[in-house]
Amino acid sequence: MVMTIGTLGKAxxxxxxxxxxxxxxxxxxxxxxxxxxxxxxxxxELGRLSFIRRARQLGFSLDQVRALLELSEDRGRDCATVxxxxxxxxxxxxxxIADLTALQRELAAMIASCHGGTVGSCRIIEALGPC
Amino acid sequence: MVMTIGTLGKAxxxxxxxxxxxxxxxxxxxxxxxxxxxxxxxxxELGRLSFIRRARQLGFSLDQVRALLELSEDRGRDCATVxxxxxxxxxxxxxxIADLTALQRELAAMIASCHGGTVGSCRIIEALGPC
DNA sequence: GCTTGACCCTCTAGTTGCTACAGGGTGCAT
DNA sequence: ATGCACCCTGTAGCAACTAGAGGGTCAAGC
Numbered sequence: 001m002v003m004t005i006g007t008l009g010k011a012x013x014x015x016x017x018x019x020x021x022x023x024x025x026x027x028x029x030x031x032x033x034x035x036x037x038x039x040x041x042x043x044x045e046l047g048r049l050s051f052i053r054r055a056r057q058l059g060f061s062l063d064q065v066r067a068l069l070e071l072s073e074d075r076g077r078d079c080a081t082v083x084x085x086x087x088x089x090x091x092x093x094x095x096x097i098a099d100l101t102a103l104q105r106e107l108a109a110m111i112a113s114c115h116g117g118t119v120g121s122c123r124i125i126e127a128l129g130p131c
Numbered sequence: 132m133v134m135t136i137g138t139l140g141k142a143x144x145x146x147x148x149x150x151x152x153x154x155x156x157x158x159x160x161x162x163x164x165x166x167x168x169x170x171x172x173x174x175x176e177l178g179r180l181s182f183i184r185r186a187r188q189l190g191f192s193l194d195q196v197r198a199l200l201e202l203s204e205d206r207g208r209d210c211a212t213v214x215x216x217x218x219x220x221x222x223x224x225x226x227x228i229a230d231l232t233a234l235q236r237e238l239a240a241m242i243a244s245c246h247g248g249t250v251g252s253c254r255i256i257e258a259l260g261p262c
Numbered sequence: 263g264c265t266t267g268a269c270c271c272t273c274t275a276g277t278t279g280c281t282a283c284a285g286g287g288t289g290c291a292t
Numbered sequence: 293a294t295g296c297a298c299c300c301t302g303t304a305g306c307a308a309c310t311a312g313a314g315g316g317t318c319a320a321g322c
Contacts (some may be wrong), residue, residue: 004262004298004299005298005299006297006298006299015280015281016298017281017282018280018281019279019280020300020301021279021280021281025279029231034288034299035288036287036288036299037287037299037300037301038288038289038298038300038307039299039300042135042154046230047187047260050260051259051260053258054258055259056279058234058237058238058241058259059231059234059238061278061279062278063278066257071250071256072250072256072259072260074250075249075251076249076250077248077249077250078247078248078249078250079245079247079248079249079250079252079253079255079256080247082245082250082253082255082256083242083245083247083253083255086177086238086241086242086245086255087242088321089238090235090238090239090242093224093231093234093235093238094235096231097228097231099231099272100190100224100227100228101228102223103189103190103224104221104225104228104290106189107189107190107220107221107224108221109215110189111217111221112215113248114210114213114214114217116210116211116214117209118206118207118208118209118210119202119203119205119206119208119209119212119213120206120207120211120270121210122210122213122214124210124213124214124217125199125202125210125213126184127201128182128185128189128203129178129181129182129203130177130178130180130181130198135269135270136269136270137268137269137270146309146310147269147270148309148310148311149308149309149310151271151272152308152309152310156308165270166317167270167271167316167318168270168271168316168317169269169270169271169317169318170270170271181299187308191310192305192307192308194307247311263319263322264311264321264322265320265321265322266319266320266321266322267318267319267320268317268318268319269316269317269318270315270316270317270318271314271315271316271317272310272313272314272315272316273313273314274298274312274313275310275311275312275313276309276311276312277307277308277309277310277311278307278309279293279306280305280306281304281305281306282303282304282305282306283302283303283304283305283322284300284301284302284304284308285300285304286300287298287299287300287301288297288298288299288300289296289297289298289299290295290296290298290311291294291295291298292293292294292295292296
């Protein structure tokens with residue numbers, strides 16, 4: 001099964017530009033070319049790109065994806081490194097959730113304190129102003 | 132009270148580079164200069180920069196901060212616009228929290244399914260692989 | 263009065279992860 | 293043969309800074 005970049009893109013929910021970008025930064029190997037100099041992809045590339053996209057959806061950075069790809073190629077290796085990478089990412093996500101939740105509370109309190117009127121007496125602006 | 136950029140930075144928890152950046156994008160007006168061509172700031176700038184930093188800490192974008200600053204200058208105006216801006220931002224934060232929470236659940240499940248061993252049998256790698 | 267060190271200046275380029283052109287070539291159907 | 297959808301390369305842009313090069317300024321200490 002041979003695909004053009006557009007077909008591969010549709011199969012993985014990725015824009016052609018993004019695929020070319022992944023190639024440029026070395027996340028995808030340079031594929032073969034057709035007579036008209038079109039990139040041509042097969043099953044292997046489909047699998048690799050799916051992996052990348054899935055990991056991205058889970059919020060892994062491109063650097064983390066790169067590491068995961070490398071680790072996944074070495075099937076005999078202990079998977080503790082993979083585990084650590086995923087746990088590190090989870091911790092990061094949890095920290096972000098905590099930060100945003102604190103933010104949410106502050107914003108909600110600020111908004112609740114505003115009872116209309118003019119900017120001059122607005123509690124939201126006041127809350128942002130000099131302490 | 133006259134300050135150099137470094138002093139203003141310390142007072143507001145902002146790096147000098149960031150202050151110059153804010154000036155470049157028009158968030159802070161160009162300040163006066165000392166004999167040696169140093170930027171010199173007073174109370175007004177301290178207030179404005181504090182406002183900016185506080186809003187940034189609450190996750191408002193620079194464009195939103197710009198709008199808030201403009202609104203705050205017109206004390207007689209109805210504060211409904213301010214309120215709407217803040218509510219919009221809160222909604223955005225809440226959406227992000229929901230997204231991250233979904234992510235967190237997926238990551239945690241993935242990690243829980245991994246019971247050690249080699250990469251070849253690693254459930255994390257498997258979960259990322261082709262469906 | 264001269265040096266040392268901390269500070270300041272401008273300007274440019276890098277970060278992350280794409281996205282959007284501009285200015286072309288290819289391939290297939292009509 | 294001509295239109296249209298697709299492909300190619302290369303560059304520039306987004307947010308919100310951050311870091312560095314290559315200089316100038318100022319106060320203190322000797």
